[in-house]
Amino acid sequence: xxxxxxxxxxxxxxxxxxxxxxxxxxxxxxxxxxxxxxxxxxxxxxxxxxxxxxxxxxxxxxxxxxxxxxxxxxxxxxxxxxxxxxxxxxxxxxxxxxxxxxxxxxxxxxxxxxxxxxxxxxxxxxxxxxxxxxxxxxxxxxxxxxxxxxxxxxxxxxxxxxxxxxxxxxxxxxxxxxxxxxxxxxxxxxxxxxxxxxxxxxxxxxxxxxxxxxxxxxxxxxxxxxxxxxxxxxxxxxxxxxxxxxxxxxxxxxxxxxxxxxxxxxxxxxxxxxxxxxxxxxxxxxxxxxxxxxxxxxxxxxxxxxxxxxxxxxxxxxxxxxxxxxxxxxxxxxxxxxxxxxxxxxxxxxxxxxxxxxxxxxxxxxxxxxxxxxxxxxxxxxxxxxxxxxxxxxxxxxxxxxxxxxxxxxxxxxxxxxxxxxxxxxxxxxxxxxxxxxxxxxxxxxxxxxxxxxxxxxxxxxxxxxxxxxxxxxxxxxxxxxxxxxxxxxxxxxxxxxxxxxxxxxxxxxxxxxxxxxxxxxxxxxxxxxxxxxxxxxxxxxxxxxxxxxxxxxxxxxxxxxxxxxxxxxxxxxxxxxxxxxxxxxxxxxxxxxxxxxxxxxxxxxxxxxxxxxxxxxxxxxxxxxxxxxxxxxxx
Amino acid sequence: xxxxxxxxxxxxxxxxxxxxxxxxxxxxxxxxxxxxxxxxxxxxxxxxxxxxxxxxxxxxxxxxxxxxxxxxxxxx
Numbered sequence: 001x002x003x004x005x006x007x008x009x010x011x012x013x014x015x016x017x018x019x020x021x022x023x024x025x026x027x028x029x030x031x032x033x034x035x036x037x038x039x040x041x042x043x044x045x046x047x048x049x050x051x052x053x054x055x056x057x058x059x060x061x062x063x064x065x066x067x068x069x070x071x072x073x074x075x076x077x078x079x080x081x082x083x084x085x086x087x088x089x090x091x092x093x094x095x096x097x098x099x100x101x102x103x104x105x106x107x108x109x110x111x112x113x114x115x116x117x118x119x120x121x122x123x124x125x126x127x128x129x130x131x132x133x134x135x136x137x138x139x140x141x142x143x144x145x146x147x148x149x150x151x152x153x154x155x156x157x158x159x160x161x162x163x164x165x166x167x168x169x170x171x172x173x174x175x176x177x178x179x180x181x182x183x184x185x186x187x188x189x190x191x192x193x194x195x196x197x198x199x200x201x202x203x204x205x206x207x208x209x210x211x212x213x214x215x216x217x218x219x220x221x222x223x224x225x226x227x228x229x230x231x232x233x234x235x236x237x238x239x240x241x242x243x244x245x246x247x248x249x250x251x252x253x254x255x256x257x258x259x260x261x262x263x264x265x266x267x268x269x270x271x272x273x274x275x276x277x278x279x280x281x282x283x284x285x286x287x288x289x290x291x292x293x294x295x296x297x298x299x300x301x302x303x304x305x306x307x308x309x310x311x312x313x314x315x316x317x318x319x320x321x322x323x324x325x326x327x328x329x330x331x332x333x334x335x336x337x338x339x340x341x342x343x344x345x346x347x348x349x350x351x352x353x354x355x356x357x358x359x360x361x362x363x364x365x366x367x368x369x370x371x372x373x374x375x376x377x378x379x380x381x382x383x384x385x386x387x388x389x390x391x392x393x394x395x396x397x398x399x400x401x402x403x404x405x406x407x408x409x410x411x412x413x414x415x416x417x418x419x420x421x422x423x424x425x426x427x428x429x430x431x432x433x434x435x436x437x438x439x440x441x442x443x444x445x446x447x448x449x450x451x452x453x454x455x456x457x458x459x460x461x462x463x464x465x466x467x468x469x470x471x472x473x474x475x476x477x478x479x480x481x482x483x484x485x486x487x488x489x490x491x492x493x494x495x496x497x498x499x500x501x502x503x504x505x506x507x508x509x510x511x512x513x514x515x516x517x518x519x520x521x522x523x524x525x526x527x528x529x530x531x532x533x534x535x536x537x538x539x540x541x542x543x544x545x546x547x548x549x550x551x552x553x554x555x556x557x558x559x560x561x562x563x564x565x566x567x568x569x570x571x572x573x574x575x576x577x578x579x580x581x582x583x584x585x586x587x588x589x590x591x592x593x594x595x596x597x598x599x600x601x602x603x604x605x606x607x608x609x610x611x612x613x614x615x616x617x618x619x620x621x622x623x624x625x626x627x628x629x630x631x632x633x634x635x636x
Numbered sequence: 637x638x639x640x641x642x643x644x645x646x647x648x649x650x651x652x653x654x655x656x657x658x659x660x661x662x663x664x665x666x667x668x669x670x671x672x673x674x675x676x677x678x679x680x681x682x683x684x685x686x687x688x689x690x691x692x693x694x695x696x697x698x699x700x701x702x703x704x705x706x707x708x709x710x711x712x
Contacts, residue, residue, distance in 0.1 A: 478700030
């Protein structure tokens with residue numbers, strides 16, 4: 001049986017999904033975090049279910065790519081039952097999507113999630129009455145605590161077997177008349193066959209002027225087209241507003257009426273957390289807190305990381321010479337073993353100490369709901385580089401990993417904004433590059449130098465954004481972004497999310513690292529690395545870097561952190577400062593941050609913005625890296 | 637008196653009269669509960685002609701200045 005979770009953004013679909021499927025879908029407190037569907041086979045009540053977590057969508061008239069994905073899935077796949085997840089504290093608005101789902105005539109169950117939050121806001125819902133009005137079962141849940149989730153799936157299972165569909169609720173009489181007349185035309189002309197949706201649903205989409213359905217009829221003769229225009233005009237004339245507004249207003253008032261019938265609204269309990277916005281979104285203090293929070297965050301990551309890195313590195317300093325004495329430095333087996341050990345050491349001592357606190361901190365900020373607030377504060381600044389506030393969300397995620405950052409650009413409405421945001425996101429130092437900045441620059445030079453790199457990076461991104469928006473002069477559509485209530489983050493969920501993101505490093509990057517490190521050892525043993533180094537010598541001599549750095553740059557394309565770990569291997573010591581000057585460390589770091597995105601990023605760019613624009617990004621960032629690193633060499 | 641939403645000061649409550657703007661913006665705002673006839677409270681206004689934060693049906697929404705300019709409202 002296939003169960004699909006559908007609902008408005010930030011209603012808790014992924015939290016419910018994770019509750020039954022294990023932590024597989026990233027959850028966060030901002031609308032639009034799920035951009036691709038996740039599905040999982042789950043054994044419940046002795047039967048195998050396929051559960052699908054769809055991106056959140058405000059309505060079935062879709063705008064951005066993530067919403068389109070959700071609708072496409074629903075229309076193209078055979079679904080046994082839909083679980084419509086609703087944020088109970090936003091019931092009246094959420095019902096507008098519910099009404100549209102009912103129009104699709106699919107078996108459905110409603111999940112009134114965050115029911116505790118609704119009660120705190122003073123909204124008490126008569127669950128039975130709601131179920132009676134809509135003709136489908138309604139189950140209250142608190143997904144974060146797992147309350148009611150099991151019962152929800154048990155009802156969903158039963159309803160899926162029965163294939164029970166809900167009621168279709170009627171609009172005002174005159175609007176219904178137009179809908180019926182258009183539906184009759186649709187039936188006569190057999191339009192529904194192609195879309196496989198009920199005729200009333202299709203009639204409504206036509207009256208709403210939905211481009212997806214409108215585009216298709218042009219191919220199949222103009223007969224129905226005339227009818228559609230006729231009925232659209234009829235509605236807009238009688239109501240004195242565009243036909244799409246007539247339909248959305250009808251749905252809106254129907255939802256409000258249902259809400260008033262089933263909900264009892266009393267005074268909300270105001271908690272301290274609700275007052276946070278008075279400071280965090282304050283026109284002046286908001287910015288002070290933003291800088292302070294980010295500073296504390298990175299400071300904490302560095303402090304924790306260094307505390308772990310130092311003793312571990314010391315341990316590895318000692319172990320390698322011991323093996324060298326025992327095996328002899330010129331033997332093949334020592335080359336292989338030292339390669340493996342360097343690879344292991346790089347992961348344990350250099351990457352993980354910074355990666356874990358960083359990802360954990362990011363998870364806490366996300367779950368609290370701080371990201372949309374940053375979007376609000378920085379909207380005006382982002383307009384200066386031709387984007388709007390929402391693009392801060394991919395940028396912030398970019399500090400974690402560039403791949404989800406580029407995926408997150410799907411929440412932006414225009415293709416041009418997505419392209420600019422994607423290119424800029426590749427330049428943001430992801431967690432892998434953060435480990436280079438922290439473990440090389442902050443560790444060997446000074447924390448201030450690391451901070452300077454971050455500031456320089458932001459300046460370069462602003463200038464690049466200006467250049468790109470000049471090249472593509474188009475006004476960005478304004479920001480429309482829901483600012484969700486704060487949620488106190490759950491440590492358990494934050495740890496699960498951190499683990500999900502760290503798995504990527506542990507199971508993909510680390511083995512690659514050990515293999516890479518061994519290969520480099522072998523290359524050095526057979527003196528083959530000099531071939532590559534000589535090939536790169538024009539670049540390394542331009543940047544004033546040691547010749548041996550050449551090979552490491554190739555590894556950096558596979559994974560950014562590899563270039564640093566390979567550097568350690570190439571220069572033959574974990575004590576970098578003994579071999580490279582501070583200027584060289586700085587130049588190397590700047591170059592690695594900006595040059596060519598890693599392989600995984602290139603792959604996702606290719607998918608999201610196409611081959612030409614990906615190629616552009618590679619060339620653009622490489623030129624930028626060479627220029628910036630050369631300047632660093634002479635200036636720093 | 638009708639004015640556009642971007643010129644409303646903080647903590648003022650207004651009623652939406654109409655939305656000037658294409659199909660996309662009408663639909664998008666409608667989804668967030670902003671239709672003609674709805675009540676809106678302006679809660680915050682960012683500096684440097686940044687966005688405004690409004691409260692509508694108990695929910696907070698940030699609107700860019702350009703978007704707010706397309707919403708015609710009536711002060712109570």
